[in-house]
Amino acid sequence: METMETPQAHRAPELASFVDFDPRAYVDEYYGSIGEENDALLRFFAQAYRDVPTRARMLEFGCGPTIYQLISAAPRVASIDLAEPSAAARAELSRWIAADPSAFDWTAFVSRALSLEDGRLPDPVQVGARCALIRRRVRSVIACDAFAPHPLEGVAPGSYDVVASSFVLDSVTDQRTAWRDALVGLTGLARVGGVVILASLLGAEWWTVGARRFPAVALEADEIVSALNGAGCTVDLVQTIGAEEGLTHGYRGMAFIRARRTT
Numbered sequence: 001m002e003t004m005e006t007p008q009a010h011r012a013p014e015l016a017s018f019v020d021f022d023p024r025a026y027v028d029e030y031y032g033s034i035g036e037e038n039d040a041l042l043r044f045f046a047q048a049y050r051d052v053p054t055r056a057r058m059l060e061f062g063c064g065p066t067i068y069q070l071i072s073a074a075p076r077v078a079s080i081d082l083a084e085p086s087a088a089a090r091a092e093l094s095r096w097i098a099a100d101p102s103a104f105d106w107t108a109f110v111s112r113a114l115s116l117e118d119g120r121l122p123d124p125v126q127v128g129a130r131c132a133l134i135r136r137r138v139r140s141v142i143a144c145d146a147f148a149p150h151p152l153e154g155v156a157p158g159s160y161d162v163v164a165s166s167f168v169l170d171s172v173t174d175q176r177t178a179w180r181d182a183l184v185g186l187t188g189l190a191r192v193g194g195v196v197i198l199a200s201l202l203g204a205e206w207w208t209v210g211a212r213r214f215p216a217v218a219l220e221a222d223e224i225v226s227a228l229n230g231a232g233c234t235v236d237l238v239q240t241i242g243a244e245e246g247l248t249h250g251y252r253g254m255a256f257i258r259a260r261r262t263t
Contacts, residue, residue: 018085018172018214023065023092026209027104031066034112036244037254038068041166041199042109044239044256045072046116048197052076056161056195058137059083061144061151061186062168065092067106067134069166069199071113074134077162083144083152090141097135106131146172146182151189163190166199171207174215180227187231190261196233198259200224202240203252213250221255232263 031038049072058077060069063084070080084090095103110130114122122130144152146169169182187196201207204216225235237258243251 021086021088021214022209023086023089024104027065027092029209031068031104031106031109034108035247037241037247038109039112040239040241040254041068041256042071042113043116044199045069045197046113048237048256048258049073049076052162052195054078057081057159058162058164059152059160059189061163061165061189062146062172063089063093063166064168065089065104066166067093067096068109068113069164070134070137071110071130072117073162073164074130074137077137079139080134080137081139081160082141084141085144085146087143090143094141097138097141099135146185147178149185151182151185155189157188158191158194160189160194161191162195162197163187164197167201170200170204170217170219171214174206174217176217179217179219180230183227184231187228187233187259187261192261192263194261196228196259196261198224198228198255198257200255200257201251201253202255204250206250208249216251219255221257224255224257228257228259232261233259234262235259 054076055078058073058080060080061083063082107127110127111122114126114130163186165186169179173179190196200219201216202220203218205218206213206216221238221240228235235257239256240253242253
């Protein structure tokens with residue numbers, strides 16, 4: 001597995017607030033249990049990846065320190081590049097990929113995803129096999145910049161069969177123009193005919209890790225669909241849920257969207 005830090009001359013001011021982002025605090029807060037939001041996420045990914053062409057080359061953009069997005073993707077794709085701007089998040093992620101015992105334990109998420117895929121509770125051997133498959137599929141963990149003219153330095157537009165991103169473009173800026181420009185850059189990394197898979201916050205004023213607040217764009221699902229259409233994509237799956245009751249993370253809900261790049 002390659003880990004690459006790419007120097008970037010361009011840095012958006014929005015990213016300044018992430019200098020002291022704590023990836024372990026983030027996963028502990030948002031993924032310490034499988035509540036309604038996380039269950040809906042896993043259910044969406046199980047559905048979204050069912051008809052993705054096998055042997056696809058996949059990019060997970062802004063993956064943070066998480067792997068839940070990869071569980072249902074791994075059997076369908078040939079390789080996965082993980083792109084993340086935070087060096088601390090890449091380090092946390094790399095610990096899991098290396099099967100470091102100190103890494104966050106994603107076992108419950110893998111087990112739930114497998115049960116959603118085939119309707120049966122998996123045994124520990126099956127869960128371990130899926131974890132091993134994810135690790136084999138990961139080809140690289142690389143730096144990225146959503147706001148740069150070239151989000152992945154040295155990677156040409158149209159390089160991927162699948163481009164996926166969860167809670168990234170909407171969660172690193174509060175500026176609609178910056179979000180829309182970043183979406184165009186992201187979708188451009190998919191080949192024509194390729195699949196784009198997004199998860200986004202809805203109605204977000206901000207989001208939190210502990211007492212820290214981070215920027216967000218207050219989007220609606222139809223606005224995301226319209227922006228994808230404007231970026232040359234045709235949307236074929238949209239799901240929305242409300243924020244989990246009792247949580248006060250600064251957003252009103254979530255949208256899960258699959259599209260194909262058509263132009």
